[in-house]
Amino acid sequence: MPSNKLYQWIINLVMLAFSAFCIFPFLVLISASFTDDMEITRNGYSFIPKDISFAAYGYLLNDAANIARAYGITILITLIGTVAGLILIALLAYPLSRKEMPFRNVLAFYVFFTMLFNGGLVPTYLVYTNMFDVKNTIWALIIPGLLLNGFYVILMRTFFSTSIPGAIIESAYIDGAKELRIFTSIVLPLSTPVLATIGLFLTIGYWNDWFNGLIYVTDKQYYSLQNLLNRILLDVQFLQNSQDGISSELAANIPLKSMRMAMAAIGAIPIIAAYPFFQKYFIKGITVGAVKG
């Protein structure tokens, strides 16, 4: 059918244009990271750099030990955080999805409540630093705010209660399986889509997190990649806005713009590379409410 073909073409073109909008900024970013800083100041950003320069990467290489360490920290917290987070979320979400669970609604409300209200920054900080002493430890980057998120718990609970038929659990029970066995051998294998989805959310959350680092970390050895990048950005911003004449002295000699781009490229590439492997689970993964085929 010709109209159908035309329709396909239009769809493809729209999608192509849309992809271009997504990809072009990233190309500019990469190209800028290879451009001479002074050229960016003079002529602005462009797709094809006139003066190719590796100064930004050279500058970062100067500080290679710190960046490698920051990379390591980021990978470490992403791994620990994602695995631990998934386990905790699943362990909380599954019981909430079972109708036999006593106080189920009270507990579910308790989880839901955390999505609406929180204690505010200072009390949260006091709890984590004074009660749990996470300041300047690796746990500061893993636990606060990221490890257990009410929204993910509700997502997963919804998946369990809509996608796992009660009959399967019942039949497993009749066959003699206990709760733990049912959970590990039946429920979890059937739930890979939601595990992958929330796993990806967690991974991205941990990979991109800078806020915990900003608040709970003053020791350089626990800087994660995004925290390091964010600190550089904030410093530059501060120096630019300050009128006290200090800006220049500190900002001079650093290829500021191309370096920012280089750091962003370094920070983003691994997570972009990981994305396609998760993407196929996405289609089935997210069901908050209603029915999804």
Place this chain on the structure above:
Amino acid sequence: MKRITRWGKTLFVLGMGMSLVLAGCSTSNQNEAKSTNTSTSTDTKTKTPELEPYEMVVVMPGTGDPKDFKEIEAEINKITKEKINTTVKFVPINFGAWAQQTTLMLSGNEKVDVIISGLGTYSQQVAKGQLLPIDDYIDEYALGARKVLDDMDPLFMDAAKINGKTYGIPSVHDLAADAGFTIRKDLVDKYNIDLSAIKTLDDLDAVFKIIKENEPDMIPTTKYGNTMFDAFLLGSIDNLGDGFGVLLNDDNGLKVVNWFETPEYEQLLNTVRRWYLAGYIDKDIATSTDTAQNIVKSGKAASWLQHMKPGTEQQESRNSAKEMVSVHMKPAIATTSKIQTWLWSVPNNAKNPERSMMFINLLFTDKDIVNLYDWGIEGKHYVKTSTDNVIDYPAGVDAANTGYPPGLGFMFGNQFLSYVWKGDDPELWTTMGNFNKEAIKSKALGFTFNAESVKTEIAAVTNVANQFKIALETGTIDPAKNLPEFNKQLKAAGIEKIIAEKQKQLDEWAKQ
């Protein structure tokens, strides 16, 4: 070892937390705090001539921390160990994270013995009770520091006072600012520009015109800081903290005025607008995030307006990698906010304020400590040159590969004790001292506005200012149309209430 203590501490804190919950936490918490306080004060009362060893945490802003900072810390520690039997742990915090982290650290009762205050939050920290009033301690432990400042003008110490009490000692650097125009020297020579003829901003048009006509790839002027003349004004009006309600420098009557409604402001806007329309300013200036020095370094712009101090030419030449010359157009003025930018304070919960003050005193009197911090280790980060008091990079070291890039000397105590970098005037600090001494002292020097009662208005007015100020002050939008609108919205947001409150506080302050 460290791990064990940390776990032990966690368990202890958890256990204590539980018992506190059972016992009703607020009261027992206070008792606990009190008991530690009394034990420290008895310690000092029975003070033997030998000082007890003490470990101190010093929190200050910085950018990252440079590679060799640990070594420098160790060297500084050798001196403090010998002089006041104290080991110092520096905690540098990025400028960008500064406000957030220090607020949390001070609220969280963390161990901080000495902290840099200022950066616009001094009065807030005092209002929150986070800083210790140190007048008594200064008399006992930091007379050296006081003398350095008093020798220039006792008003400088007074400027750090809030409600009659001192909460911090201002770092000794440029405590005043004048204002003027800085331009590339090669262009001045090439076109025979007569800098001595520049007296007012209107005289600049001729200069810009020459550059515009002869250097097609160059924009005659650019902004320094946020807007075309924000930094320039630092050297001519007292913005009384937040800039909403200011004192014009020739005003002897302590009359707070709405700066945005003055004819002077309108005239400045018209001048800048004229430059913008004539193409003397880049079209993108309102959104540009480049520093003026970088733009000049890239060859894209020729000049800027800025606030100044002795040595401005050398400093800016170094930073923009082009030789620059400056015209000083306004007399220097010292204002409270300029002096309250960098102060050395002791947090209210410091465990041993006596020792904190001894350390602060060293920052203002010990040449070795100051130079270690400002320039690094001799032979490694700098070497002395044949000229007395002037230093340079050692062979093989330059700005790109040094393990300790200099640059924060203005913050660290008494800058006048530090060496001078090659290229600067060897007499720089003497000149700077005189500059501070001779600067016009704002009539409101020592007045700190307490914004507590008009907090809402300030937030609203700040929003309006963010919306208009940069666009207006870069000439991007037409002042004839937008300035009245700006003022209308400022009024609606309550600027008059802020000014009235400021005037009231200022009058009360003046009576004392």
